[in-house]
Amino acid sequence: MRDPLPRRRLFGEKLMAVAARDAGSTVRWWKNGDHPGDRIGEVLPDPIGGGTYVRQEGAVVRYFRHPQFDGGQVHDGCGRTWHDHGWIDSGGDGLTVCPGDHIWTGADGRVFGVYKPGQRGQS
Numbered sequence: 001m002r003d004p005l006p007r008r009r010l011f012g013e014k015l016m017a018v019a020a021r022d023a024g025s026t027v028r029w030w031k032n033g034d035h036p037g038d039r040i041g042e043v044l045p046d047p048i049g050g051g052t053y054v055r056q057e058g059a060v061v062r063y064f065r066h067p068q069f070d071g072g073q074v075h076d077g078c079g080r081t082w083h084d085h086g087w088i089d090s091g092g093d094g095l096t097v098c099p100g101d102h103i104w105t106g107a108d109g110r111v112f113g114v115y116k117p118g119q120r121g122q123s
Protein backbone atom coordinates (compact mmCIF):
# COMPACT_ATOMS: atom_id res chain seq x y z
CA MET A 1 0.00 0.00 0.00
CA ARG A 2 1.39 3.35 -0.98
CA ASP A 3 2.06 6.07 1.52
CA PRO A 4 -0.80 8.57 1.10
CA LEU A 5 1.28 11.58 2.12
CA PRO A 6 2.77 12.33 -1.34
CA ARG A 7 -0.72 13.03 -2.70
CA ARG A 8 -0.43 16.68 -1.91
CA ARG A 9 2.54 16.94 -4.23
CA LEU A 10 0.83 15.40 -7.23
CA PHE A 11 -0.17 17.61 -10.10
CA GLY A 12 -2.64 17.76 -12.94
CA GLU A 13 -3.84 14.53 -14.50
CA LYS A 14 -1.98 12.34 -12.05
CA LEU A 15 -3.68 14.04 -9.14
CA MET A 16 -7.05 13.61 -10.83
CA ALA A 17 -6.39 9.90 -11.27
CA VAL A 18 -5.53 9.48 -7.61
CA ALA A 19 -8.61 11.43 -6.61
CA ALA A 20 -10.84 9.29 -8.82
CA ARG A 21 -9.35 6.08 -7.47
CA ASP A 22 -10.07 7.15 -3.92
CA ALA A 23 -13.61 8.28 -4.76
CA GLY A 24 -12.64 11.72 -3.62
CA SER A 25 -14.82 14.73 -4.02
CA THR A 26 -14.41 18.40 -4.78
CA VAL A 27 -16.26 21.10 -2.94
CA ARG A 28 -16.26 24.78 -3.71
CA TRP A 29 -15.62 26.77 -0.57
CA TRP A 30 -17.05 30.23 0.02
CA LYS A 31 -17.31 30.55 3.78
CA ASN A 32 -16.89 28.83 7.13
CA GLY A 33 -18.90 25.61 7.21
CA ASP A 34 -19.02 24.97 3.44
CA HIS A 35 -16.85 21.84 3.55
CA PRO A 36 -18.98 18.74 4.27
CA GLY A 37 -16.48 17.65 6.93
CA ASP A 38 -16.72 20.92 8.86
CA ARG A 39 -19.43 19.68 11.26
CA ILE A 40 -20.64 23.16 12.24
CA GLY A 41 -23.18 22.92 15.03
CA GLU A 42 -21.74 19.70 16.45
CA VAL A 43 -22.03 19.55 20.23
CA LEU A 44 -18.69 18.66 21.81
CA PRO A 45 -17.40 18.19 25.36
CA ASP A 46 -15.63 21.30 26.63
CA PRO A 47 -12.13 20.18 27.70
CA ILE A 48 -11.48 23.37 29.66
CA GLY A 49 -14.65 24.41 31.44
CA GLY A 50 -16.50 21.10 31.42
CA GLY A 51 -19.97 20.78 29.97
CA THR A 52 -20.34 21.14 26.22
CA TYR A 53 -19.95 23.69 23.45
CA VAL A 54 -21.26 24.01 19.90
CA ARG A 55 -18.68 23.95 17.10
CA GLN A 56 -18.53 27.31 15.33
CA GLU A 57 -15.31 26.89 13.33
CA GLY A 58 -15.02 24.34 10.54
CA ALA A 59 -13.28 21.11 11.48
CA VAL A 60 -11.59 20.86 8.05
CA VAL A 61 -11.45 24.46 6.84
CA ARG A 62 -10.63 26.55 9.86
CA TYR A 63 -10.62 30.32 10.29
CA PHE A 64 -7.65 32.01 8.65
CA ARG A 65 -5.93 33.82 11.49
CA HIS A 66 -2.29 34.80 11.27
CA PRO A 67 -0.29 37.34 13.30
CA GLN A 68 1.32 38.75 10.14
CA PHE A 69 -1.95 39.23 8.25
CA ASP A 70 -4.42 41.90 9.32
CA GLY A 71 -7.83 40.29 8.87
CA GLY A 72 -9.23 43.51 7.42
CA GLN A 73 -6.60 43.76 4.70
CA VAL A 74 -7.41 42.61 1.20
CA HIS A 75 -5.61 39.63 -0.34
CA ASP A 76 -4.26 40.83 -3.68
CA GLY A 77 -4.80 37.38 -5.19
CA CYS A 78 -8.59 37.36 -4.84
CA GLY A 79 -9.70 40.79 -3.65
CA ARG A 80 -11.27 39.52 -0.41
CA THR A 81 -10.21 40.33 3.15
CA TRP A 82 -8.15 37.79 5.05
CA HIS A 83 -11.02 37.23 7.48
CA ASP A 84 -13.01 35.84 4.54
CA HIS A 85 -10.38 33.14 4.01
CA GLY A 86 -10.05 29.64 5.38
CA TRP A 87 -7.09 27.57 6.42
CA ILE A 88 -6.49 23.82 6.33
CA ASP A 89 -4.03 22.27 8.75
CA SER A 90 -2.13 19.96 6.41
CA GLY A 91 1.26 20.18 8.09
CA GLY A 92 3.85 22.89 7.63
CA ASP A 93 2.23 26.19 6.76
CA GLY A 94 -1.03 24.48 5.88
CA LEU A 95 -3.22 25.48 2.95
CA THR A 96 -4.87 28.87 2.60
CA VAL A 97 -8.33 28.84 1.03
CA CYS A 98 -9.67 31.87 -0.84
CA PRO A 99 -13.46 32.24 -1.20
CA GLY A 100 -14.43 30.37 -4.37
CA ASP A 101 -11.53 27.90 -4.27
CA HIS A 102 -12.09 24.20 -4.90
CA ILE A 103 -11.02 21.76 -2.20
CA TRP A 104 -10.27 18.19 -3.24
CA THR A 105 -10.85 15.72 -0.47
CA GLY A 106 -10.35 11.96 -0.44
CA ALA A 107 -12.84 9.42 0.79
CA ASP A 108 -10.80 9.19 3.99
CA GLY A 109 -11.20 12.93 4.61
CA ARG A 110 -7.64 13.83 3.68
CA VAL A 111 -7.39 17.04 1.68
CA PHE A 112 -5.43 16.62 -1.57
CA GLY A 113 -5.16 20.27 -2.42
CA VAL A 114 -6.80 23.63 -2.95
CA TYR A 115 -7.37 24.99 -6.46
CA LYS A 116 -8.49 28.20 -8.03
CA PRO A 117 -11.36 27.81 -10.50
CA GLY A 118 -9.86 26.57 -13.76
CA GLN A 119 -6.64 25.37 -12.14
CA ARG A 120 -5.68 21.86 -11.19
CA GLY A 121 -2.00 21.97 -10.32
CA GLN A 122 -1.74 23.89 -7.07
CA SER A 123 -1.28 22.05 -3.82
Ligand SMILES: [Zn+2]
Binds near residue numbers: 099
Ligand atom coordinates in the same frame (compact mmCIF):
# COMPACT_ATOMS: atom_id res chain seq x y z
ZN1 LIG B 1 -7.55 35.16 -1.29
